Amino acid sequence: MKTTQILIAGFGGQGILFAGKFLAYKGLLEDKQVSWLPSYGPEMRGGTANCNVILSETPVGSPIITDPDVLVAMNLPSLEKYIDTVVPGGQVYLDSSLINTQIKRTDVQVFSIPATAMAKERDMASLANMIIMGHLLQNHPELTFEGTAETVQKLVPAKKAALVELNMNALMLGKEYKQ
Amino acid sequence: MAERVLMKGNEAIAEAAIRAGCRHYFGYPITPQTEIAAYMAKKMPKIGGVFLQAESEIASINMVYGAAAAGMRVMTSSSSPGISLKAEGLSYIAGSDVPALVVNVQRGGPGLGGIQPSQSDYFQATKGGGHGDYRMIVLAPASVQEMANLTIKGFNLADKYLMTSMILADGTIGQMMEPISFEDAQIETYEKPWALTGTDCKRKHNVVNSLYLQPDQLEKKNFERFERYRQVEENEAMWEEYMMEDAEICVVAFGIASRVAKNAIVAARKEGIKVGLIRPITLWPFPKKPLAAAAEKVNSFISVELSMGQMIEDVRLATQCKKPVSLCNRCGGMIPSPDEVLETIRNAQKGV
Numbered sequence: 001m002k003t004t005q006i007l008i009a010g011f012g013g014q015g016i017l018f019a020g021k022f023l024a025y026k027g028l029l030e031d032k033q034v035s036w037l038p039s040y041g042p043e044m045r046g047g048t049a050n051c052n053v054i055l056s057e058t059p060v061g062s063p064i065i066t067d068p069d070v071l072v073a074m075n076l077p078s079l080e081k082y083i084d085t086v087v088p089g090g091q092v093y094l095d096s097s098l099i100n101t102q103i104k105r106t107d108v109q110v111f112s113i114p115a116t117a118m119a120k121e122r123d124m125a126s127l128a129n130m131i132i133m134g135h136l137l138q139n140h141p142e143l144t145f146e147g148t149a150e151t152v153q154k155l156v157p158a159k160k161a162a163l164v165e166l167n168m169n170a171l172m173l174g175k176e177y178k179q
Numbered sequence: 180m181a182e183r184v185l186m187k188g189n190e191a192i193a194e195a196a197i198r199a200g201c202r203h204y205f206g207y208p209i210t211p212q213t214e215i216a217a218y219m220a221k222k223m224p225k226i227g228g229v230f231l232q233a234e235s236e237i238a239s240i241n242m243v244y245g246a247a248a249a250g251m252r253v254m255t256s257s258s259s260p261g262i263s264l265k266a267e268g269l270s271y272i273a274g275s276d277v278p279a280l281v282v283n284v285q286r287g288g289p290g291l292g293g294i295q296p297s298q299s300d301y302f303q304a305t306k307g308g309g310h311g312d313y314r315m316i317v318l319a320p321a322s323v324q325e326m327a328n329l330t331i332k333g334f335n336l337a338d339k340y341l342m343t344s345m346i347l348a349d350g351t352i353g354q355m356m357e358p359i360s361f362e363d364a365q366i367e368t369y370e371k372p373w374a375l376t377g378t379d380c381k382r383k384h385n386v387v388n389s390l391y392l393q394p395d396q397l398e399k400k401n402f403e404r405f406e407r408y409r410q411v412e413e414n415e416a417m418w419e420e421y422m423m424e425d426a427e428i429c430v431v432a433f434g435i436a437s438r439v440a441k442n443a444i445v446a447a448r449k450e451g452i453k454v455g456l457i458r459p460i461t462l463w464p465f466p467k468k469p470l471a472a473a474a475e476k477v478n479s480f481i482s483v484e485l486s487m488g489q490m491i492e493d494v495r496l497a498t499q500c501k502k503p504v505s506l507c508n509r510c511g512g513m514i515p516s517p518d519e520v521l522e523t524i525r526n527a528q529k530g531v
Binding site: 021024025028033034035036037038040060061062063064066 | 183184185210211294350351354355356357358435438439441442445514516517518
């Protein structure tokens with residue numbers, strides 16, 4: 001793995017920043033160089049959120065992603081805003097419960113996961129983000145599913161330990177989802 | 180290997196300050212640096228320190244002045260418009276020769292401006308801001324690790340030279356998370372015989388003051404102060420050189436701009452363009468020596484800034500205008516893309 005630039009975007013409240021933190025912590029535990037840059041200010045207050053995560057074997061230059069290798073789009077405005085910036089050969093993960101559109105680009109690999117519907121079915125509505133993360137780790141050639149439990153434990157505060165299992169369940173759902 | 184933790188740049192400043200022995204924080208919230216105040220509010224009461232949200236920026240800088248006069252390691256933090264409000268206090272602190280740490284996580288200006296990242300307080304930080312002849316040590320972190328390291332360094336230098344150290348960061352470095360370690364923290368402590376700590380009737384009382392009505396006395400004070408500043412200029416300039424060995428073009432950039440510039444330099448090198456970077460880590464004292472040396476071997480300079488072009492003046496001064504200096508900039512909260520910097524490098528290569 002050289003450098004993977006991951007852009008996660010969606011509505012505020014969908015756990016965009018948390019999903020990004022999960023990837024960043026995972027990279028940290030794997031001794032990678034990582035950066036995590038959130039959108040802040042009017043964007044956040046206006047309802048859309050995005051997060052730039054870079055995982056690399058070498059020191060991270062700019063933490064700002066202009067051409068993502070991976071786009072995770074959790075709503076339609078985010079998909080429309082960023083789809084053209086994905087590098088050719090890159091990957092696009094989208095929540096197909098919330099995005100009902102055909103992607104015209106043929107030079108990117110598209111993974112559609114009805115994450116919000118899957119999460120609702122299992123009464124874990126706020127974990128669509130982690131379902132997509134599970135699917136991403138399973139399908140990206142340079143990321144792995146290993147070490148996710150340790151990462152989630154790092155990320156969830158001790159007071160909320162019950163959430164570790166829920167997050168792990170969501171990740172496993174995404175991992176096992178077949179396109 | 181040292182344990183690495185993920186932290187936001189703003190949190191790294193707060194944690195580093197506490198580790199450096201700072202137990203007094205006075206501030207007033209403003210985006211994009213509020214995490215510093217939030218971290219202090221959470222931690223200070225647990226370690227016997229003081230966190231105080233003042234009624235205004237002006238109040239908070241004067242509380243810093245007071246605690247500094249009492250010999251405490253003390254800090255405040257704000258963002259651009261808030262720093263303007265603190266300018267009077269900064270001048271009084273300088274005029275009283277007491278040490279303090281002030282953080283400016285810059286946002287777009289002038290006026291109330293915006294809340295996205297900027298570097299347009301360069302002039303304010305390096306040339307004054309407040310009135311009178313004075314300087315601040317201005318440190319420009321380009322990573323979360325440097326947010327921590329330079330905070331500690333800033334306290335050390337402030338105590339050593341009896342002046343204000345300013346951390347001049349920006350919204351990006353403040354908000355982003357990167358792994359950091361505190362293992363190599365070098366914390367220095369200094370005796371403060373001048374501090375107002377109470378005499379116990381055992382010594383003559385100390386005076387901390389910036390009022391000198393006799394012009395000859397005030398001049399003498401200024402001369403003494405500038406002798407210290409001269410030592411700072413001689414001993415404390417810090418910078419990083421990146422791919423400068425064979426460079427024909429020298430990019431000069433600090434903070435977030437330097438990280439964008441590194442991406443562009445890597446891309447330009449792939450096109451066979453010999454380009455390197457000098458990254459000032461101290462903006463005052465400005466690293467004149469490496470720039471003067473570079474002026475003897477490169478063909479041109481490019482200043483990359485998140486402003487209308489402020490540092491570029493110091494680049495021209497340091498290189499004595501021996502080689503052309505062009506500007507690659509965005510402002511108002513916009514950040515130049517690596518492609519924009521690359522295009523400027525290509526133009527410099529063509530001599531445009």
